[in-house]
Amino acid sequence: MATSMIMKQFKTEEKIASEPWPDDAVLYQPYEVEQILLAENASCLAVKAYLKMCNIPYSVRSSANAEFMSPGGRMTKLPFIKVGAFIVAEFEPIVNFVEQKECAIGQWLNEDEKFDLRSYVSLVENIFTNAELYISFLDNEVYKTVTEPRNGCVFPWPLNTIQNFKKRRHVLKQLKVYQWSDMNLEDVLEKVVKCCETLTSKLEESGGAFFYGDEPTELDAIVFGHLFTILTTTLPNNHLAQSIQGFKKLLDFCQNIDSKFFQLS
Incomplete structure (x- = not known):
């Protein structure tokens, strides 16, 4: 049985590698203006940045039920991409697929550098995603004025209330697993600041415009996705953005990627 499964996986990977990247690849996400939430927006932007850095074509399709269309099932992390016959969800699996x-x-x-990179990617994903979820769902002001209306906007009453309840319960369970649910805001911001200090040191060590010199990697894409989203998202309080704004090297890094890969596209 194990041998059969290994052979099946090998054939699938062989098929993926043998097929060229199509011109009609599609990235699915929620509606940006009225629906998408902070953590989802960051993840979607990270994938877009990565695909642009790889210089491979894709289009974006916004859908009200994007998170329920994902192959992972209900409330799976976004985005997901459809590439030919394959559907792949979330940042790291998409990177592995590419x-x-x-x-x-x-x-x-x-x-050694690849191992080092994966450690940084894991750190960034853990700290920033959990901080974004914390602010969105545990800060009552943000939840009531931003998260609740955006998450429920595509559903009629009372379905919107039910969906908001389910989403918040799902997120709180996730934060509890990572031991973030009992933190206070100061603890969350301290973790974000320490992560920014680590990333700043890595940038300074690289001596280039990116984390590993003069060429981008997946780390650059995921850091940009989170930082740029936090800095440009309007919330009733800006504690999270303020914790990042003191790191000029990271701000310059975001401006560089935005101008190089997005403003000229």
């Missing part, structure tokens, strides 16, 4: 196509960035890194 790498199998041999059109990924960062292939010049040695094994």
